[in-house]
Amino acid sequence: MKPTQSQIVNVIPAMGGQPLLGSTSIGAMLIDSGRITPEDAERIIRFAKEQSLRFGDAAVAMKLATESDIQLALARQFDYPYLTPGQSNVSDEVIAAWTPFSDRVESLRALRSQLLLRWFTGDPQQKILAIVSPASGDGRTHLAANLAVVFSQMGERTLLVDADLRHPRQHELFGLKNASGLSTVLAERTGSEAIQRIAGFVDLSVLPAGPTPPNPLELLGRPAFGDLMQQLSTEYDVVIIDTPAASFGSDYQLVAQKAKGVVMVARQNRTTMEDCTEVAEECRAAGANVVGGVLNEQ
Numbered sequence: 654m655k656p657t658q659s660q661i662v663n664v665i666p667a668m669g670g671q672p673l674l675g676s677t678s679i680g681a682m683l684i685d686s687g688r689i690t691p692e693d694a695e696r697i698i699r700f701a702k703e704q705s706l707r708f709g710d711a712a713v714a715m716k717l718a719t720e721s722d723i724q725l726a727l728a729r730q731f732d733y734p735y736l737t738p739g740q741s742n743v744s745d746e747v748i749a750a751w752t753p754f755s756d757r758v759e760s761l762r763a764l765r766s767q768l769l770l771r772w773f774t775g776d777p778q779q780k781i782l783a784i785v786s787p788a789s790g791d792g793r794t795h796l797a798a799n800l801a802v803v804f805s806q807m808g809e810r811t812l813l814v815d816a817d818l819r820h821p822r823q824h825e826l827f828g829l830k831n832a833s834g835l836s837t838v839l840a841e842r843t844g845s846e847a848i849q850r851i852a853g854f855v856d857l858s859v860l861p862a863g864p865t866p867p868n869p870l871e872l873l874g875r876p877a878f879g880d881l882m883q884q885l886s887t888e889y890d891v892v893i894i895d896t897p898a899a900s901f902g903s904d905y906q907l908v909a910q911k912a913k914g915v916v917m918v919a920r921q922n923r924t925t926m927e928d929c930t931e932v933a934e935e936c937r938a939a940g941a942n943v944v945g946g947v948l949n950e951q
């Protein structure tokens with residue numbers, strides 16, 4: 654597969670991936686998604702045995718599921734929960750949700766493999782990753798959203814947090830209300846009910862930024878932010894955090910400090926090496942590991 658110009662290119666040195674197949678049965682997935690009841694599943698299993706059919710074929714023959722239910726369940730079983738038109742108001746910018754078999758999403762999965770080897774290794778201290786970059790428009794939001802989707806597609810309990818309290822966009826990408834979110838949690842006006850599940854994805858949740866506060870830096874500097882991150886890292890396998898551009902001030906450093914790991918995005922023909930080096934140094938000074946870099950060729 655030849656990369657296209659608009660591809661996100663993972664420039665972390667390749668170390669080889671692992672097959673990442675889900676193990677849940679089609680029946681269990683159909684039950685989880687509310688397509689069939691457990692009683693239906695038992696009837697399907699009996700019928701499948703009697704007729705020597707596969708579970709999916711038996712379910713369709715009994716008119717308890719449609720071909721597209723089975724296709725979607727099969728896709729989920731092989732690691733690819735994805736959306737079908739009319740099913741969701743997730744934006745088409747979230748390419749991993751709509752076109753999981755495209756080359757561009759393939760490179761996101763390559764990045765996921767690298768991150769599994771280098772950061773999300775099962776260490777409880779390495780569950781959070783902030784996406785940082787020097788300037789607005791580099792592609793942090795795009796990468797954070799799509800990376801969260803590909804992690805959730807392999808069955809990791811995944812949370813995407815929009816910590817860009819200045820120009821938040823994740824709620825738009827996922828078609829969510831932004832009346833409550835990180836800002837209201839940090840201001841102690843709401844609790845973790847501000848976290849929203851994304852329909853169609855078993856393991857994906859989003860904490861939107863919430864209403865834009867007058868004092869983003871002060872909110873992110875509160876101990877409540879560290880406490881929240883601590884709590885979330887016990888509840889999720891993977892927490893991806895979108896951040897404001899470094900050019901907007903030191904918000905991203907506060908996020909990097911809590912995340913302990915960052916991925917740097919650089920936009921082709923725009924981001925300078927000098928800016929990247931400076932942001933990476935600030936992240937390290939905040940106590941974070943620069944886990945890798947992504948060159949956004951868009």
Ligand SMILES: Nc1ncnc2c1ncn2[C@@H]1O[C@H](COP(=O)(O)OP(=O)(O)O)[C@@H](O)[C@H]1O
Pocket residue numbers: 659660661746786788789790791792793794795796822898949950951
């Ligand atoms: N790899 C990409 N492929 C397609 N569109 C992209 C890509 N990277 C960024 N964009 C688009 O560029 C614009 C700015 O990206 P965004 O992620 O919002 O930047 P940032 O969050 O760094 O300010 C958005 O419209 C986004 O959809």
Ligand SMILES: [Mg+2]
Pocket residue numbers: 793794795817820822895896
């Ligand atoms: Mg953004």
